[in-house]
Amino acid sequence: MKKFSPLFFLLFAIVCSCNGSGQNFSKLEWSRVRMDSTWDAPQGRAAEIIGRYSPTIDSLLIPIGRSTGQMDSYAPESPLSNLAADIMLDFATDYLRKSTGDSAAKADMAMTNFGGIRASLPGGDISAYDVMAIFPFDNKVVILDLKGRYVRELFENFARRERVEALSGVKLVIENKKVKEALVAGSPIDDERIYKVATIDFLLTGGSNAEAFKKCDSHIDTQTYLRDMISGYIKEETAAGRVIDARTDGRVTVIKAEEK
Template sequence: MKIKFLLIASAFLSFTACKTPLNIAKVSPEKNISLSKDLPEAQNFKDFIEPYKQEVEGKMNTKISHTAVDLNKQGDNSNLGNLLADYTFEGADDWAKKNGIPAGVDAAVINVGGIRSSIGAGDILTKHVYEVMPFENEVVIVKMKGSDLQELFDYYLKTQKNNPVSHLYIETDNDKVIKGLVKGKEVIETQDYYIATSDYLALGGDNMAFFGKGEVISTGLRLRDLFLDKFKANPEITAPKDIRLNFKNKKNRTDG
């Protein structure tokens, strides 16, 4: 069926410093077009985009890794959350060592709300990573004093939320932080620590105001691109099983 396209002319108005009076020459009402699923496709447009569509679908359905178990974000130490936190740590650590931070980063913190999907057992395709991380967030490194890390531990005490961490161990019991370790060691208040996270969290997202005490270092790395590279580099995923967040006597669950 031949499709008629209605052309609507728009007038752009220019305002000058002398404020020339506005003159409207003519207003002509036109017939509305109702949009619905029954509106015929423009075949020439469909033919034009088809090769691009096939190329994108081909890339999205490309196998990049495999997992023998379901990867999900449920629970205080979810396997997908911890895996992505580790990938964030590894990517930031590698960047840091190449860009003036010889010792690399000390830990990583991401938010469970930023993980938008799970990955079922079987082949992991490119599209699965896009579904898990649809945002364009950047990996950043926040330089913080050890004395300011107490606010990070207090955040987890207050929220008891399962925001994934890497190279951190946080143990709470009722209204106290029992233990807060970085790379298995007690925090030294006068020492500088480098924490990898996302630009969203570094700017106070998810109420992580404690990052505001530090100095934000941009890496230019995109979280999703980093995750894609990490999955490609690991043809068979080994899901983390270690305990990183230990909320004893937890009353209210706030899993993402």
């Protein structure tokens, strides 16, 4: 005799329950409900908070400049990372001249980290919100007095790891985990010279393996956030009728053994 599984009886019971003896619907009524902003209208405390912060949020979306095209960030150098480091170098030079009254004062090199660049710069209009999205961390610009031997140590650490950070004022060639060429401000590194190095406070404490920066003789805290520095530059360029442009220029080359 053929046996039926428990599943058969379960399905049979379900089918039997789906007969015509159930409830009959003889009338159907409906009404139209508009799903518009009425249902999203803020009330009470929420409305107060939104009203307080809306002007600030709206202001962040106003264009502060324009770029020639989208700029991405990637190692060992990229248009966006070069732009950030170059702006920092110029900012530090301007800061030193204004703070010391010495028109000849200048920063020798600048460095920020790729990890702190979190998005691409859009092509076309640039807003303050875009800059905040790219540089979301509260990193401030600092200027170090760093001996050449520690600048060399920094680059040698880059070579061992085959990973560099965003640089300006530097020509660096790394091949097979060795520094093949290292120029700062156009000249070979002098181990005893004190270099003016612009960077961010996160790297000053050794972040992103920048342990050499912890050996600086002294440093100046400019009290300027990196993103504010970038925004200020964009606004200045816009006021001068210029669009933001940047590109790679061969300042950093990393040749790994497997690439030879």
